Amino acid sequence: LWLLALLALLVVSGALKPPMDFDVLEYHLQAPKEFFQNGRLGFLPHNVYANMPLGASMHALAMMAITNNWYLGAMVGKTVIGCFALLTTAATYSFGCRFCSRSTGIVAAIIYLSTPWVLQVASDGLVDDVVGCYSILTFYALALWQRATTDGEHVIAMRRLILCGLMAGSAVACKY
Numbered sequence: 001l002w003l004l005a006l007l008a009l010l011v012v013s014g015a016l017k018p019p020m021d022f023d024v025l026e027y028h029l030q031a032p033k034e035f036f037q038n039g040r041l042g043f044l045p046h047n048v049y050a051n052m053p054l055g056a057s058m059h060a061l062a063m064m065a066i067t068n069n070w071y072l073g074a075m076v077g078k079t080v081i082g083c084f085a086l087l088t089t090a091a092t093y094s095f096g097c098r099f100c101s102r103s104t105g106i107v108a109a110i111i112y113l114s115t116p117w118v119l120q121v122a123s124d125g126l127v128d129d130v131v132g133c134y135s136i137l138t139f140y141a142l143a144l145w146q147r148a149t150t151d152g153e154h155v156i157a158m159r160r161l162i163l164c165g166l167m168a169g170s171a172v173a174c175k176y
Contacts, residue, residue, distance in 0.1 A: 003110055004089065008113070010119060011083065011085050011119060012079070014122060015083055015123060015125065019074075021125065024124060027049035027052065028056070029077070029125075031044065032073075032074070034050065036061060036065065037070065054173075055130075056084075057081075059077040060073055060074050063077045063080070081125050082129070084129040086113075088118075088129055088132045088133040091133060091140060093105040093108065094140070095108070095139075095143075096109070130175075138164055138168045141161075145157050
């Protein structure tokens with residue numbers, strides 16, 4: 001678990017750095033910035049990126065509205081997006097523990113969070129970790145739905161199926 005704590009520190013420190021990636025600057029943060037400056041969500045004819053799924057980028061817009069500062073809000077939003085790698089790690093751990101064993105959950109979490117691409121994406125502020133988080137939560141809810149259905153718990157099964165759809169929809173809302 002100490003290894004996970006060290007990796008989590010790397011994720012958070014990387015997520016706090018200013019954005020340099022083109023996709024982050026011109027898509028994930030620029031469209032929310034323009035929405036904030038316009039005072040509304042709407043069509044931006046000069047920015048084709050604003051016509052793509054922006055579910056994860058709305059964290060930045062929410063922070064811009066809370067701080068009333070587009071740059072500070074963008075930085076906090078980028079950090080929140082980067083920290084989805086930690087939520088994905090927690091979901092991976094939970095899934096492994098529930099369906100296999102605690103050691104399986106720990107190993108799965110370490111493998112996920114120590115993957116160089118995961119660390120890079122989280123540091124850059126790209127939304128792939130957000131999609132990954134919602135995706136694993138979709139499969140987790142699906143597995144819980146199947147278990148509840150098998151056990152004859154129909155009310156719980158319906159709730160888990162709704163959760164599964166919500167998580168799948170959230171994943172799709174983040175990336176084309």
